Amino acid sequence: MTDGEVTALDLGRVLLHRNSTKGGRPSEFPLLGRKWDLLPGVFAPIYDVSTQLFTAWLPYPIGGSFLEIGCGAGVTAVTAALRGCARVTALDINDRAIENAIQNARRHGVAERVRVLRSNLFAEVPQGERFDCVFWNSSFIEASPNAALDALELAIFDPGYRTHAAFLNEVSAHSAPGGRIFLGFSDLGNGQLLKSLADQAHLELQTVRSFTARHPVTLTYQLLELIRT
């Protein structure tokens, strides 16, 4: 999975430290040719390349609807609107992420097309609403099922993969006929467990794009498409 004896949990802790305000981080960052606001306590898309890669790779449904689970600072959701999605819904369980995504939607002039909701996965999605594209850059490092985590930690770790299981079980009900579902993942995640959870949810995982970063460790990021079987 990783180089030498370094585990996914170790690398997750390093990423968490960088993300914490104690590590010192900017209130604004450049990414994908734009500048973005960054609030404390929100996943910072600058300490790993996941946000950049997945945001660049996603096939946005032009004129259609896009749902982002776990929007964080809002880079992907705002980019979806800027790339031509007619309706974007950005959800996060973290209150500060909601504030941050609203700020970035205003900053880039797309607030009227980006609805931002505080929601545990799909809980606050209006009944019966379905989307042409659903995406989550997931908290792909598996933590102990009993871990009690704060909002920032939940951006990186998923205790017992419960949120992954719920995402896989619930996502099809929110996907429009012919709609596409994507998960941003990496080999720091538990790929075997993800596959078995996907099987149970009648979803097949297909790697659409991948990129291997070599520093500071060798790590492959994957944009997975979830196909209904």
Ligand SMILES: C[S@@+](CC[C@H](N)C(=O)[O-])C[C@H]1O[C@@H](n2cnc3c(N)ncnc32)[C@H](O)[C@@H]1O
């Ligand atoms: C890896 S971060 C990605 C953030 C952002 N999309 C980005 O790429 O910069 C994962 C995000 O999922 C959110 N998240 C974790 N569990 C969630 C849940 N149950 N419901 C909604 N969002 C959740 C976290 O708060 C975090 O913002």
